Amino acid sequence: MSQIRFSIRSYVAGVAGVLVLGLALPAGAEETFPAALQKKMGTTCAPQCTLCHTTETGGLANLKPNPRTTDGYALKMLPGGRGEGEFLANLLVVSKSLPGTDAQLQNALDILSKTPCNSTGTQLCDSDGDGMIDTDELKNDRDPDDPHDKTGDLCVGPKYGCGATIGTLPRERTATREAAAVMSLLGVGLVFLRRARRR
Amino acid sequence: MRKDTLRVRTRGVWLRVLVVALPLVGMLFVSKPAHAYSWMIRHGYSGCPVCHADPSGGETLTAYGRAQSDLLLRMRYDGKNPEEAEPSPASRFLWFMDLPTTVLMGGSVRVASDYENKKFSVFPMQLDVYGQLRFGNVTFGGSLGVIKTPPGSLYGRTSQITANQGEQYNLISRTFYVGYDISNEFTVRAGRLNMPFGVRIPEHTMWVRQSTRTDRESGQEYGVALAYNSESLRGEFMPILGNYQINPDKFRERGYSGYLELMAGARAAIGVSSFYTYAKEDRVTLETNIARGAHGPFTRIGVTDDFALLGEADLMTDSTRSLGYVGFLQGDYEFIQGLHGMLTVEWQDQGQRKSEAAQNIAAASDSTITRVPKRPGEGKGELGLWVTANWFFLPHMDVRVDAIQRPHDFTLFTQLHAFL
Numbered sequence: 001m002s003q004i005r006f007s008i009r010s011y012v013a014g015v016a017g018v019l020v021l022g023l024a025l026p027a028g029a030e031e032t033f034p035a036a037l038q039k040k041m042g043t044t045c046a047p048q049c050t051l052c053h054t055t056e057t058g059g060l061a062n063l064k065p066n067p068r069t070t071d072g073y074a075l076k077m078l079p080g081g082r083g084e085g086e087f088l089a090n091l092l093v094v095s096k097s098l099p100g101t102d103a104q105l106q107n108a109l110d111i112l113s114k115t116p117c118n119s120t121g122t123q124l125c126d127s128d129g130d131g132m133i134d135t136d137e138l139k140n141d142r143d144p145d146d147p148h149d150k151t152g153d154l155c156v157g158p159k160y161g162c163g164a165t166i167g168t169l170p171r172e173r174t175a176t177r178e179a180a181a182v183m184s185l186l187g188v189g190l191v192f193l194r195r196a197r198r199r
Numbered sequence: 200m201r202k203d204t205l206r207v208r209t210r211g212v213w214l215r216v217l218v219v220a221l222p223l224v225g226m227l228f229v230s231k232p233a234h235a236y237s238w239m240i241r242h243g244y245s246g247c248p249v250c251h252a253d254p255s256g257g258e259t260l261t262a263y264g265r266a267q268s269d270l271l272l273r274m275r276y277d278g279k280n281p282e283e284a285e286p287s288p289a290s291r292f293l294w295f296m297d298l299p300t301t302v303l304m305g306g307s308v309r310v311a312s313d314y315e316n317k318k319f320s321v322f323p324m325q326l327d328v329y330g331q332l333r334f335g336n337v338t339f340g341g342s343l344g345v346i347k348t349p350p351g352s353l354y355g356r357t358s359q360i361t362a363n364q365g366e367q368y369n370l371i372s373r374t375f376y377v378g379y380d381i382s383n384e385f386t387v388r389a390g391r392l393n394m395p396f397g398v399r400i401p402e403h404t405m406w407v408r409q410s411t412r413t414d415r416e417s418g419q420e421y422g423v424a425l426a427y428n429s430e431s432l433r434g435e436f437m438p439i440l441g442n443y444q445i446n447p448d449k450f451r452e453r454g455y456s457g458y459l460e461l462m463a464g465a466r467a468a469i470g471v472s473s474f475y476t477y478a479k480e481d482r483v484t485l486e487t488n489i490a491r492g493a494h495g496p497f498t499r500i501g502v503t504d505d506f507a508l509l510g511e512a513d514l515m516t517d518s519t520r521s522l523g524y525v526g527f528l529q530g531d532y533e534f535i536q537g538l539h540g541m542l543t544v545e546w547q548d549q550g551q552r553k554s555e556a557a558q559n560i561a562a563a564s565d566s567t568i569t570r571v572p573k574r575p576g577e578g579k580g581e582l583g584l585w586v587t588a589n590w591f592f593l594p595h596m597d598v599r600v601d602a603i604q605r606p607h608d609f610t611l612f613t614q615l616h617a618f619l
Contacts, residue, residue, distance in 0.1 A: 035349045038365055045364055048485070158450040158482040161362030161369065162443075186308070186596070186617055 036102035040109050041138040045155035051143070052088040064088045080121035082129045087144040090117055090125040090134065109135065246428050247399075252303050252331040252340055254386050254426035255435050255458075256399045257415055258374070259305045259329050259340060260618075262298075265290045268618075273591040274537025281536070289594040293619050303340075304330040306619035314611040323347075324614060327373065341375030341390070353483065357417045357442055373419050389423045391442075394456045395435035396472045397511045398497050400529075402601075406547040406583060407511050407527045411493040413456070413474065420452070434459035439476055452476035452491070466501030472513075481519075490518040493525070507531045520550030521578070529585075541587035551578030575606045582606075595619065 034046035053062040066089040083090040092098060094115050095108035113135040117125035124133040127144050134144035141154045247256030250264030260268065269290035270281040277284070291297055292304045309324035327344035346355035347368050358371040376390030393399070396413040403409065403416035412418045424437035435458060441451030454477055460470030475492035495513035502508055512526035525547040532540050555571040555578075562568040575581035583605040591597040595618045603610040 035352075035366070157485060159362065159364060159446045160356040160444060161359035161364075161446075186615075190593075 033099075033102065033105055036105050037109065037138070040106040041135065043138055043141050043154060044152075045141070045157060045159070047138075047154055048156065051145075051154070052091075066092075079123075079129060080116075080118040081123035081126040081133075083117035083125050083127065085127060087125075087127045087134050090127050094125060109138075246430075246433055248386075248428050252338070253374075253393065254388075254428055255393065255395050255433075257393060258307075258342065259303050259331050261303060262300070265292075269594050272537065273594055273596075274535070287594055294594065301333045302330065303333075304328070304619075308617045308619065309614050311612065311614040313613075315608070327371075328619070329374070336380040338378040338380070338388075339376075340378065342373045344371045344373065345369070346371050353417065355417055357445055357482075358419065359444055373415070373417075384427055384429050386426045386428075387423065388426070391419050391421050391444075392424050392437060394418050394420060394439075394474065395424060395426070395437050395458050396456050396474050396493070397458065397495075397513065398499065398509050400509065402543075402585075405527055405543070405585070406545045407513065407525050410523075410525050410547055410549055411474070411513060411515065412491075413493070420456070422456075431462045432460070434470075439474075445482060449479035450482040452478040454492075458497075460497075464500075467499070469496065469498045471496050475516075484519070486519045488518065490516070492516040495526070505533045515547075515549060517550060519554070520552055521556065523548050523550035524580075525549070537591040539587075539589040539591075541585065541589065543585035543587065545583040545585070546580060547576055547583075548578065548580045549576055 033052075034049065037043065037051075038046045052064055053059065054064055064086060067085045068089070078085050084093055091108055091112050094117060095111045097104065097108065099105035099108050112125060113133075115124070116122050124135075126133045128137075128147040130137075130147040130149075132140070132142065137144040138154070141152045143149045143154050146153065248254045248261075250261055250267055251257060252259035252261060266286035269286045270284055275281070275284065288295070296304075298304055306328040307325050308327075310321070311324040312319065312321045325344065326346075327342050329340070329342035331338050331340035344358075345368055346359075347366060348354050348356065349366050355369070355371055358373045360370045360372050361368075363369050372391065374391050374393060376388045376392055378386055378388035380386050393415050394413045396411070397407065399415070400408065401415070403414035403418075408414035408418070420437070420439045420442050422437040422439045424435050426435040427433060437456050439452065439454050439456055441448070441453050443451070445451055454475045456472075456474035456476075458470055458472030460468050463469050471494075473492070473494040475490070477488075477490045480487050481489040481491075493513040493515045495511065497511035498508070500508045508528070508530055510526070510528040513524065515523035515525055517523065525545075527543055527545040529541055529543040534540060551573055558568060559570050562570040573579045583603065586602045587599065589597060589599040597616050599614050599616065601610070601612040603612060
């Protein structure tokens with residue numbers, strides 16, 4: 001009788017294990033653009049959506065318009081390094097695309113950090129004209145569209161934690177390792193369970 | 200003539216109220232004795248301290264709670280009734296470890312998979328250990344865990360001890376406290392505590408918990424809480440001193456939170472809860488001088504031995520929005536011991552942003568200003584439906600599948616849960 005009970009339990013545990021392992025195979029997480037920008041530029045926060053959008057909720061419909069087309073900047077002669085006069089507009093013009101994925105955004109930022117802002121010039125983009133190029137502004141938690149900001153101004157939201165830090169671990173592309181660790185823990189639990197039953 | 204019409208209409212309204220209220224009142228008083236799992240009420244457990252270290256339920260189990268979870272919660276394969284069975288040795292901490300009576304230990308490990316917007320992901324959802332140490336009437340308790348959430352995600356952030364802001368591992372502590380049992384009924388605790396509010400359900404993304412920020416995933420606050428538990432009445436009140444794991448101070452919310460629940464039958468309870476907080480700046484919306492609150496009734500009814508109803512309806516106040524509301528009604532049916540089917544309806548309208556309402560007023564007289572339409576959940580009501588299967592297949596282990604349909608959003612969520 002006890003053997004029958006054990007087989008049922010084994011079957012149930014086996015089905016649950018196969019179910020979880022089966023579900024775990026196509027692991028992969030899609031991240032948001034603020035997160036992708038934070039990773040690429042090493043900012044201490046995920047920037048607010050208003051860096052590139054007109055609203056805090058973001059979205060394609062709320063992209064910041066190019067100042068040249070809306071504010072008559074076309075009539076002004078901006079210094080070559082200012083390009084279109086705005087970070088997002090410069091990012092789109094220099095990278096020649098509207099990024100649709102995290103990887104595309106990170107690639108666009110890469111191009112922005114190496115490519116002259118003006119096809120006839122040699123200067124990298126400094127959208128707000130404060131003397132620091134856009135990608136360096138981001139690396140220093142500064143707003144590339146604000147000429148009067150200081151280090152840290154980009155991260156206006158809250159910071160979490162008590163102040164302690166632990167080392168940065170290499171980034172995992174999937175949660176497979178964690179899932180495997182948890183499954184191992186559960187496996188150990190099941191072994192103990194079996195031993196406890198035998199006792 | 201008008202008086203007669205009015206009288207007939209009034210009578211009609213009263214009749215409708217009676218038609219709705221009488222069955223509810225009947226269920227409250229006539230229902231059979233109804234389980235934090237709040238639906239444990241169907242086994243006649245109305246109060247929480249008998250099974251949990253937290254006087255309002257959740258997390259650390261008492262020795263009795265462990266035994267009862269083994270007897271009443273999990274699927275049994277030996278054909279015995281819970282009344283005649285003995286708790287299995289596997290009901291102990293980590294399935295095998297005996298602990299001194301003064302020490303309670305537990306933990307929660309969840310691995311989840313999520314299918315949403317045609318994307319599939321698997322992630323470790325929770326890895327917490329928790330416990331409580333008792334010296335006479337004095338207790339020390341708390342939890343420690345590890346999280347790794349993407350930058351921008353709010354989940355778990357408010358509980359961080361370590362201060363990594365990106366996608367690194369962080370050490371978290373959701374709760375920690377020192378408590379004192381003043382009497383059999385009264386307990387006072389000080390520290391970082393779950394918000395005493397509403398029905399303490401495990402579904403932290405359900406609107407009723409997420410929109411009010413009163414969930415157990417990341418809704419804890421620092422404060423001093425006084426809890427009362429008797430046969431017929433239970434409640435907890437906590438002045439909120441702010442969350443000191445959020446910096447700087449302007450993002451900390453301060454105010455109060457509490458609930459009072461009355462047993463209205465052997466297995467039915469009805470209660471009210473309320474919270475109100477103020478912060479100089481909101482940590483999510485970054486709006487300034489924000490006062491938030493929620494206030495409303497809740498109920499737990501063990502309708503039969505197999506069926507329990509949980510419900511909550513709150514009015515939400517937010518100084519930057521119009522009046523909102525949020526609630527849920529959940530029916531939990533236990534097909535056979537350990538296998539639950541749940542159907543949940545949730546609703547909410549967080550209220551329209553006052554700035555948008557003002558823009559609409561201006562748009563009425565100025566055609567150059569764009570009108571902002573009311574959106575589901577923001578000025579317009581929205582409905583959500585959860586269909587859930589939960590199988591407690593081994594001692595302290597369950598697997599749960601939730602199909603969640605919300606406006607423009609379908610999620611299939613699966614989790615494997617071990618409570619240690």
